[in-house]
Amino acid sequence: MRIDVLTLFPEMFTGVFGSSILGKANDKGIVSLNTLNFRDFANNKHNTVDDMPYGGGGGMVLKAEPIFGAVEHLLEGSAEARETEAVKPRIILMCPQGKPFSQSLARELSSEKHLIFICGHYEGYDERIREHLVTDELSVGDYVLTGGELPAMVVVDAVVRLLPGVLGNEQSAITDSFSDGLLEYPHYTRPAEFRGWKVPDALLSGHHAEIDKWRRRQSLERTLERRPELLEQAELTAEERNWLRALQAERENTAKNR
Structure with a gap:
């Protein structure tokens, strides 16, 4: 599996993608974890990625151009995309308005070959990103965070641990809470x-x-x-x-x- 994360703060992912289960999965070649700063695709001399909303209101809105440019760059450079048009990535917008993330969605996403996550900031996204680019909108809860980076980390972790060969004991993922729709039973170890x-x-x-x-x-x-x-x-x-x-x-x- 290949996972790309579009973010203004790629440094936030360094420790997460390089440690624990995610780091081991990346080292084994089971998953390729990558970040891309979509500011690099801004089409103005100041590299701005946001602007004031039409109609007024508080906050700034992420512009469509840098997001579209970053995704198109990833698709052009994807070996899978060059080999066949049948392999299309799921392009996931992390957003409080999105569908609540769940274990069943994690299982569904774990069967994909390529996932692209878009992490926003500021007031929101230009609506044309939702309408014409993304395939999914996901939320990790009914609350608002500074940006989409932490939610993206949560989803990536939940998905990657389901990939074959990632966990040392494959039974662990099967018996986890929510795997069968229920909470997991209590555990005990020595001493008795x-x-x-x-x-x-x-x-x-x-x-x-x-x-x-x-x-x-x-x-x-x-x-x-x-x-x-x-x-x-x-x-x-x-x-x-x-x-x-x-x-x-x-x-x-x-x-x-x-």
């Missing part, structure tokens, strides 16, 4: 008892079926407690739904009796 707090007996039993059952129940219970809305879309058996209803009723009765 710490300050009087013991590891659950099921995990010490060595009985794999019992361990799987315990983990599934814990995952369901934790999701019910912390993110109950996730259960609406989760794939659950009839037995699991009945168990959750009973658990919810038990909790409601306990709360009433307090």
